[in-house]
Amino acid sequence: MLDMAMFRENADAIRADHDRRGIPHDSIDEVIRLDEEWRKSQYDVDQLRRRRNEAARGIAEAKKSGDEAGAKAIMDEVSTIGSQIDDLTAHSEECLATRDSLRMSIPNILHEDVPVGEDDQKNTLHSLHGEKAELSFEPRNHNELIDMNGWVDQARGAKVAGSRFYFLQGDLARMEMALQQYGADFLIERGYTLIQPPLMMNREAYEGVTDLSDFETVMYGIEPDKYYLIATSEHPLTAMRMDEVIEPSELPIKMVGVSPCFRREVGAHGLSDRGIWRVHQFTKVEQIVICDPEDSWEHHEDLLTNAVDMWDSLGLHYRVVNICTGDMGTVAARKYDLEAWLPGAGAYKEVVSCSNCTDYQANRLRMRYRTSDGNSAVHTLNSTAIATSRALVAIMEQNQLEDGTVSVPEILRAYMGGKTTLEPVAKGD
């Protein structure tokens, strides 16, 4: 959510940003109008309250000096002021609530270097890492590999839960755990604190970190307890300091979260999504930074560097893209994606997303730090390190051998008892 000061003092900057995104200004103008109306009616409410407070002091004064008749006179005079205040307050509060729910839907101000374009086709190449392996055979896609090796049981996942749920089995499950462990260790060594968050959040905290439409399309709600299953550990880790004033000496706060992630994936269908590429549940190792606004662009580059170093260390081929205006979403001011090469699919596909959300989440969360000039919103950043399901797909497709087995990236072998190849699950009998 943008700071209200931005609408009052620099609305043209928001309008210019909407122009770059190709969206109309209506909401901005409406926020400004509602703000003016709120200020006007709130002023009237304040004046009435002022009269009430003065009367209350007068009554107290009169009673103290034993002037019961005087006290009674003032009481009669202001007997209806309470209901007047109630009426006016209702209107004032309505303006404020409407203003802010509209403000919640207005996206963050983009960084000036974000390329302009209407959809993901206009994302620009930032860098290319590793190279496409020359295979002497026709590559299989990961869906074929998991089937022929028995690494994922999709049919039974659907039976006990629903479509896009799955049982991860054998060596692939073991590598999934190795990826979690490796990803966490990698970031712990770079000074990040390992955090295992709650897997459910309440509505208020959740509204602080995400686009409101996500409640319909992304998050699972838990009834009757009114909790939401987290879609990523970014959400609880970022909301962790909600309603707090952070001492500057604590900044930057660097955390690595490891957790299961739950996503409804409403509306996602299609051949390209078969297998475990797009599923309702996976594990993710996530980087989170909460910092001084001065430093956030530097931290954004650091997060990207961490992701790049980690994916390089896995020996994978991928590219980094600079996300364009039309592909950006509401919360981030700038975003890089890592897209891994999938030879079976013949395409680069998203495996990491690295965002600077500037003060957008912090404003919603009322998350500030102390400055010599009052309290001020912090900046929040997040980046995937490893989303295990997608990393597994990238490793399977890039490291596949002619017989359908998969070589284990060297760096992971120590986490898998020295295993060098993923082998088929033994057919039970």
Next chain:
RNA sequence: GCCGAGGUCGCAUAGCCCGGUAUUGCGCGGGCCUGGAAAGCCCGUGGGAUUUUUCCCUCGCGAGUUCAAAUCUCGCCCUCGGCGCCA
């Protein structure tokens, strides 16, 4: 789940019984003092509006009683302690 005690400004604390302007300490910022510093003293320290001077809000959340609620009443949330259950 049951019983008890709690939740007050960044932290800590007083006020609650008996309704009438949010207390004090620490921390932090500014000023005075100093060759410089420490100490000491003074001012400030949450959110909002504003005609820049003042006003309004804020004592876990919400409702009620009242001219007036941190204070009284009811409901809820959370924390701590004890008991019960339990991987």
